[in-house]
Amino acid sequence: MIKAGVIGATGYAGAELVRLLSGHPEVELSGLTSRNYAGRPFWEVYPHLYKYVDPVCAEQDVPALVAQSDVVFTALPHGHAMAVAKETLAQGKALIDLGADFRFRDAATYESWYKVEHTARELIARAVYGLPEIHREEIKVARLVGNPGCYPTSAILGLAPLLKEGWLEPDSIIIDSKSGVSGAGRGLSLNTHYCEVNESIKAYGVAGHRHTPEIEQELSALAGRQLTVSFTPHLTPMLRGILSTIYGRLTRPLSGGQAHALYRDFYAGERFVRVLPPGMLPATKAVAGSNHCDLGVVVDGRTGRVVVVSAIDNLIKGAAGQAVQNMNIMSGLPEDTGLCGPGVYP
């Protein structure tokens, strides 16, 4: 059995991770930490896990948690995983960080967008960007994984086939994304207050959201040249889910049938990416509660643009499910262990 510890277990991403790990046949929970709920049973904080998750939340004693774990997950706000990574790797264990601290190949980009100092620069070269469909071979041998952001997961999976094959004019890409409110975490804030969010949709972070450099880093690597994207997230009155509608100008004529075949072939054998049949488009409801990313691709011959629609559950493929998928790959387990099955509907 893999002994798995979760630091920041009581946030939305952490709790979803605990739920998935509690049903994983090869995992035993070695410890769950929280600042605010230390000493209380986890199920008191998340009653849906009553009779499924027994551990009591512990104070955040990182050396002790690492010592009793084989793999540690951090589901903390950015800036807090660097010290944990040092301790985890020093003890020869593996770390999967659900935050942004180890997603970037250079500290300068991280520091300029996240406005905190990177205090574990020496570990950046050892970190792997944990998007299995793109970096599976590196993840297999990694001890430190930077789990991707939710919006980047939907955007990168949506664009990878076209960019890898040179079908898109690199600076023509527009990513328009909508997120459920759980993407903002469990903490209270005016922006996520019911009366502010319900019956309303609003754009935020326009031309400056911190997922932009993460998307550009990965798309540039796929395209083989530096590119920029226009990325606009929106907050919508859903609990969970991300829908990204992505536009790009084609470099040469492409038929709808060819576009579909390109996606189908690129993701052939991928357990969690479902390229929908022509005429069918993704919806957040069809991926809620599952680790799937659903993709639909349409060529607009009139404008010479391609439109890709990508849907994920922000808390699963966008966070906790992807983290478990990474753990499975790092542990040599079948990739879908503990992640099988469709989501819930309606």
Ligand SMILES: NC(=O)C1=CN([C@@H]2O[C@H](COP(=O)(O)OP(=O)(O)OC[C@H]3O[C@@H](n4cnc5c(N)ncnc54)[C@H](OP(=O)(O)O)[C@@H]3O)[C@@H](O)[C@H]2O)C=CC1
């Ligand atoms: N929500 C989402 O859809 C996604 C989230 N992520 C990333 O996952 C991480 C967690 O996000 P999310 O679960 O949404 O956030 P939440 O705000 O819901 O949870 C944060 C967790 O971190 C703990 N925490 C907060 N501040 C500190 C601190 N200063 N020191 C130690 N622990 C702290 C909280 O502990 P306590 O119990 O004490 O309150 C809580 O358990 C973030 O990095 C986020 O960006 C990534 C992809 C998607």
Ligand SMILES: CC(=O)N[C@@H](CCC(=O)OP(=O)(O)O)C(=O)O
């Ligand atoms: C709806 C909503 O507020 N979403 C969050 C997603 C943040 C997140 O998960 O980002 P990191 O993992 O990179 O911190 C946001 O836009 O900031």
